[in-house]
Amino acid sequence: MFTFNHFNFNVKNLDTSLKFYKEALGLEPLTVNDQPEFTIVFLGDGKTGFRLELTYMKNRTEPYDLGEQEYHLAMTASDYEAAHALHQKMGCICFENPTMGIYFIEDPDGYWIEIVHNGSYMEEHTR
Numbered sequence: 001m002f003t004f005n006h007f008n009f010n011v012k013n014l015d016t017s018l019k020f021y022k023e024a025l026g027l028e029p030l031t032v033n034d035q036p037e038f039t040i041v042f043l044g045d046g047k048t049g050f051r052l053e054l055t056y057m058k059n060r061t062e063p064y065d066l067g068e069q070e071y072h073l074a075m076t077a078s079d080y081e082a083a084h085a086l087h088q089k090m091g092c093i094c095f096e097n098p099t100m101g102i103y104f105i106e107d108p109d110g111y112w113i114e115i116v117h118n119g120s121y122m123e124e125h126t127r
Helices: 014-025 080-090
Strands: 006-011 028-034 038-044 051-057 073-077 093-097 102-106 112-117
Touching: 006 014, 014 038, 014 051, 014 080, 073 080, 080 093, 080 102, 080 112
Parallel strands: 006 051, 073 112
Antiparallel strands: 028 038, 038 051, 093 102, 102 112
16 A cells, blocks of 8 residues: 655755765755745655655755654665775764665764675574
8 A cells, every 4th residue: 555755854955965966876956946945856766766856945044953863764785894984084974784785874954874795693583
């Protein structure tokens, strides 16, 4: 009856976020809805139908309250070592668990994105 469609992050600076998601994860804009008070950009990976929605409220000046960050977006890396090297160079790795084959990066607004190694403990034990 239901299928996944998209996940949303509200961002404080759209240009900074678009640059980050392109550089860190290779996500490209699919659609842009630019309105007087907000802009919504849907990003895609070019392989799946899943989309990440970035919502930019044009008059917002304060950072978003992310609570205790007990949620996150997860992505699988086909070349985990290259992904880790890129993210290490970018300085955006905020947590690692090599035993489980995962690490997390933090975007410019403080959202965490989990990077999962193909065939990792997490993939094998969450099916």
